[in-house]
Amino acid sequence: MPARLKENTAPEAGATELLPPVQEGIFSLPAAGETGGPRLMGGYCRACERYHFPRERHCHRCLGPVEAADLGDSGVIYSFTAVRAKPPLGLPQPYAVGFVDLAANGLRVFALLDPDCVDHFKIGAPVILAVKPLGHDGKGRPCLRPYFTLQQHPAESEA
């Protein structure tokens, strides 16, 4: 199992690969036996040469067809915050969210940030995509959520 594809230790969460994503098509996981981590998935319009996240049904500019696009797995933090109030959707307390500027195409996307690093994020810090069971789908069912974690884990940087 790749490092960035962690399994939740909570017994009710079940095996990661059996859980549905919080929304279809927003990330891809490596196939069995493949190396590498999850990739953020979005859309691309050939006519407009535009990437977007999440994938648009029709290109917002020309209403033409869009194709699935790999948006990479890394970026830098544009802004971040830790939510310390009672969390929605069964997320941890506290948890963190932010905007990440994707390295591959400059898109600025809203993202969950690693709840294990809540107090270590900085604007400009490089982050990398991970996926694990995090919270529920609004109906109490556990699901997979993509999130960005620090490329250099605080424990490592202190070591």
Next chain:
Amino acid sequence: MPARLKENTAPEAGATELLPPVQEGIFSLPAAGETGGPRLMGGYCRACERYHFPRERHCHRCLGPVEAADLGDSGVIYSFTAVRAKPPLGLPQPYAVGFVDLAANGLRVFALLDPDCVDHFKIGAPVILAVKPLGHDGKGRPCLRPYFTLQQHPAESEA
């Protein structure tokens, strides 16, 4: 206990006098020891000489003050229907509703009709007000509802 103030036999409904009305102020019950049945209660604007049901907060015509008004306890059926689909608010299946022209002032009011007489209503039939525990308040709590029943009960008229 007056004849038109029946207690529901369902054990969870509790004693009639302890149950709240489905909406405050739409009927009055005789005080302990008084004779007579329930009265439909509405409003009256002295300036406009208008009765209304339910009582308006402010007169709809002049926005002046309104006072509580006894709208009597009798009328005739203007129209009626039996609802045979799955009932809302814990009402019996089937139950009946209609518009009643009040004898006292000519107001045409929407009303529940006696679920025990569902198949005996006729346009023009004289009806009289009753109150009993009927259904719940939308949150599952039993409550009192006013309803009109036939002045001449079908069993009596057949006898």
Next chain:
Amino acid sequence: MTDVYVIGAGIIPFARHEASSLTDLSVEAAYQAIKDSGIVPHRIDSGYFASVLGGRLFGDSTLGQSVFAEVGISGGPIVNIENACASGSSAVCLAYNALSAGQSDYAIVVGAEKMCVPGLGLLNSGESDIETKLGLVTPASFALRAQRHMYEFGTTLEQMAQVSVKNRRHAAANPIAFFRQPVTLEEVLNAPMITDPLTRPQCCPMADGAAALVLASGSAISNNKRAIKINAAVLTSGSYQNPIDLVRWETDQRSCRLAYEKAGMGPDDLDLVECHDAFTIAEIIHYEALGLCEVGEGGRLVAEGATSLGGRIPVNVSGGLIGRGHPVAATGVAQIVEVVAQLRGEAKERQVDGAKVGLAHCMGADRQGDARSCTVAILSS
């Protein structure tokens, strides 16, 4: 006042769309309407979105902004409208008003509903309403009219059932209709009773669905041969008179008169009508309010076939709410989508020959025996 035209129309099948969200349904209808209009989405400078149950069932808010952004419309004024069964057509009226006043050049209107969900039950007029608390459900409010219509005018069970037979027959020719199978008079009469005297096929079915229109001001269209003019689009509300007359429906009659007056037309000018046949008796009463016949004669009008496709004044050739289904906020827009298709001569099997003028009529919610909202739009090719 600037003239206002419909230049694009879109609609998705009215059905059970279990796998689709309310946004999914709405985006598809909006996409179709924009494609049909032939303009690029960013020229559309205002948006009107209608849904009744999105907030209640799905916790949605500002759904219009989501939907319109997904089809490339952003930046301009966008509002989300609720007006019960007349939500979609109320949105059309607001768009019409803004365009006719020169406040917008191109507007999009989407009406959408997702209501085939477990446990929704019969709709009412708001849970805090006194009538709801006293047991009023929407079918009952029309059953009360039916009972009275039968009593005063001798309207028969068979005449009412003929509305279902006609609209289900029409729906069978409409590819987006909820019901594609016709019903017989016997089937309608012998079906389970919902509320006396209305049997199940006399009550419109719930459905999921969405419909969309792109409107343009006269100054913005040029030589568009498929543009359909909106001659009038009026929105009214009930007067709640007491005593209310359940069969000589003042609000219904007043709204129709107002639309005729604004359009400078009358019932004789109409080639087709889409009206709010939520229940069979409603269509009969609307005939009378619209002046298609005298008050009390509506039952006979349908029975003699005058309102069938091929008749004197076809009503609900789309199938109406009874045949096409009734995704609440989508209905008022869908009616106009149908009128537009007819006036463009693009309605295929259900085309009314030579249709030049059509009317769409919609009503929403009950209060004290009256409607809380009523819309009437008149369009011409």
Next chain:
Amino acid sequence: MTDVYVIGAGIIPFARHEASSLTDLSVEAAYQAIKDSGIVPHRIDSGYFASVLGGRLFGDSTLGQSVFAEVGISGGPIVNIENACASGSSAVCLAYNALSAGQSDYAIVVGAEKMCVPGLGLLNSGESDIETKLGLVTPASFALRAQRHMYEFGTTLEQMAQVSVKNRRHAAANPIAFFRQPVTLEEVLNAPMITDPLTRPQCCPMADGAAALVLASGSAISNNKRAIKINAAVLTSGSYQNPIDLVRWETDQRSCRLAYEKAGMGPDDLDLVECHDAFTIAEIIHYEALGLCEVGEGGRLVAEGATSLGGRIPVNVSGGLIGRGHPVAATGVAQIVEVVAQLRGEAKERQVDGAKVGLAHCMGADRQGDARSCTVAILSS
């Protein structure tokens, strides 16, 4: 275009109204506004009602029709509007548009919310939104702006906290405000953290409340000395640009520019501003969008006292959302009620001396770092 005036204003205390229904709150505000206008209710020929949560929390529908009928307004066009936090002000814009186009003579607008109910939790932008699914709650969307504003411009925790101190001080003089007790800088900074760096007193409190306006077209008012002119009332939506700039907020800036342009005025013409301080950082960014200071200077502007009552350009002398409380759909109407009271010179203890021109600014909901709706109205005595 006809001139449009506010001729009546009504508001109830923003508080926990546990024993009152949403209809109760709305009717009382509407009643006050009509009484204040001095006209009889049946002359009001159109109505606009705004609520965000009525359907979701109480199953309500067409609540505007119920509310307006209760104060004697019926028959005319009535619509129910939802546009998140800008619902009430969007309703004002629709009314303004209709009156300025001559489509109505008198309109009523009510914004109302009942949201002090158990278990509501933090608001989001719709449960089917991708950002909601990824954990976005409204305070976080503003915390992200705050973090960036601090990073780019050196805005300090103390400067942000000064917005709370100021607005709570203002609210203490407003009898309808949710909070009547001021707070100190230390109390704001040391309060529990909601989402970094926003502590609890930097987030507006939920409240129950309602506010109402009666609007009249210029042709319908005669010699009404208390009438307040609406010079502009604009409604926009986000452009959702990517990459979005969280601190140079394009939608905010564009909306303010548009209102100034329509009114033929600029920031120097203003005597007071009511803006959408849902969170302290929001007020700071709105200063910049409104041109009250340069971009990046908002923190210093509040710290130097320029936006306090008695300062160069008082902002949120009502207490704003932070002090008055935020019953979502009521807020946009309440802001204009405050501006009207100020321009009439009837604001008592919190009166801005010689106020002649005021601006009300409101925003609603998030999408991709942008606002889904924004309204700006400029009024003058």
